Amino acid sequence: MGPHKTGSTYIQKRLHENREALNDSGICYPDAYYLFFGHHYLLNALNGEDGVDKIYGNFSLGSCDHKDILISSENFIYLTKKGLLKLREVFSGYDLNLVYYIRRPSLRLLSRWHEEVKQGGVASAENYFVSHLFRPMQSSEVNNIRHVDLAIEIFGRNSIKLVDYDTAVAENNMLSLLLSVVGKDFVVPDVREDVNKMVSLAEIEIIRFLNFRALAAGLLKGSNVREAFYSSYEEIFGAVDELKKRIESHAYEVTIGDAGFDKAVQSLLVNEYHDLLINKPSAVEKVVKIIPSSNWMMETGLVQEASAISSLVFGKLESKNG
Template identity: 30%
Template sequence: MADRIVLHVGPHKTGSTALQHMFATNRRVLARYGIHYPITGLDGAAHQDVARACWGKDSSLLLDLANEMAEHDTVFISSELISALDMKGLKRLRSAFGETRVEIIYVIRRLPNLLASHWRELIKHGQKLSFEEYLENAVVDTGRPNLVPPLPMLHLDRLCRFFGSDTLRILCYDARNSEVENYGQDFVDDIFGIGHEDVFRTKQLNTTAQDWQVELGRHMNILGNTTLNYPQRLNLRKKLFERIADDMLDWMPGFAAQYDAAVPITLSDQTDWIAQEQEAVAQTYGSHFVDPVESYLAPTEQQIRQLPLGMLSPQLRSDISFLFNELAANLDPFPPTG
């Protein structure tokens, strides 16, 4: 078994995709510093299959991972799905690592920004949840962890229970993401102390859409055909945003104007349950922050507007359904997911 395992657990919407792409494409550079980024468990650039194995879908993969890790001194694993593992899954992961000391790297983000970004991402992945329904999942166990808002106290408490609080380091996304290119360089230097090589620069990879476009995508999820598989649904949202950028249809400005006139839902650091969550994190885990705790507690606000389906005219519903069918008709039955 390796002498040191560094586990980057995300969570979602904290720059993980850009970091993982950087790690995967620079495995040889990391190896020069004695850091091994395993092949076992990779799904694209991230070790998502390691987390899935901990949910019991392929426990043999964990044995394969242990065999690969045995040949290296320092092993680095990255998967934002690990932060969402329940107690049973984390116990299985801890057992797979034997007696080797595990270091946990958790990237925290101001909650109003994190929740808004995570909800938008779920819509791009084909979900139909309104923002209010999404927030309700923060306090209700739906049995669907992929739809639960990524609240840090739950994650940190569970991780520390199995790996120990002395293994935890917390990086603040908001403190270090002013320059996207430097994000990866700073991350690698803070965790491994190996400087600022140019290969560790990062770039934004996820598609950024305007808020009204995300809401249009949500209504496409509601009104569209549900027979598409997951990769197709994800690819459909990508094609929607590309279509809007290339050729906005004549009814879209009206949709955007109606969206802009809707009353927003406001989340801020002063929202009661958000303030309580962030303060609890600061009090309980403040000593584990690599960045100043104040960078996490700084004032911030997000506004999300919603257009209930009943507010859309029959013609607008028809236009959205027609666009969905047009885009869906040209989808690859099995598009790549990487």
């Protein structure tokens, strides 16, 4: 069930690569609504107007007879009440278990900002944080417990399982915990693999600048700027490396991981949802991160350097569009 930045890409990649072993052990990882490694297209079908019979038929579940069915998408965190009710109806003949991975909010927010920029976002780290932290417990990005409560209301408490992400990372059992829900812990072993790894935040700032310029020029379409940036990397490496160093001189140190809302969510897990946790709750700890300030864009020289990079990158975009 997600949310984003809680190991979902790693889990889905391992499931995708080991479908045969899963099938042999009695677990079906179906093809329906499949994109990359997960069932990401299912979100729109459930939240939208597709009927229960149509969705059920698209799964062609005959191939999954007598097997446990496992579906995965971090986008399921955006299922509305209507979508969750439809999910319950589609799989009404099954014993449903919904597994949520819960991560300390401030750490996840930084990863989410990073991912948003990769996908075409233009908000600075400061603005992104403020937009969610102004009312943290009302933000779905900070307080995922709200979605857990909705799922409990619809499916019942016994159908909900929670995994403490930080403990799972430390113990390297992210996937094993998911498979343990159906008693198949060791069918696909966990590995130490950094999937969808964060790149330098200074590099993300350059991509954000390019997104902003592309948006103003009418060139921005999803992650196309990032893709053009990396396809141009050999040509622009020297300029990018120098600009990253200068952006880093505008960075500042931030201590995250133990904010008030981190402690509040962890307290809820320990005191209100301990019966749903299938691993140990992690301790709330401080983590120091170096965050690039958007103030670098106030320096004419740095903007000129970034603009020179944008000319090369946008040349790729325009040739592709042409």
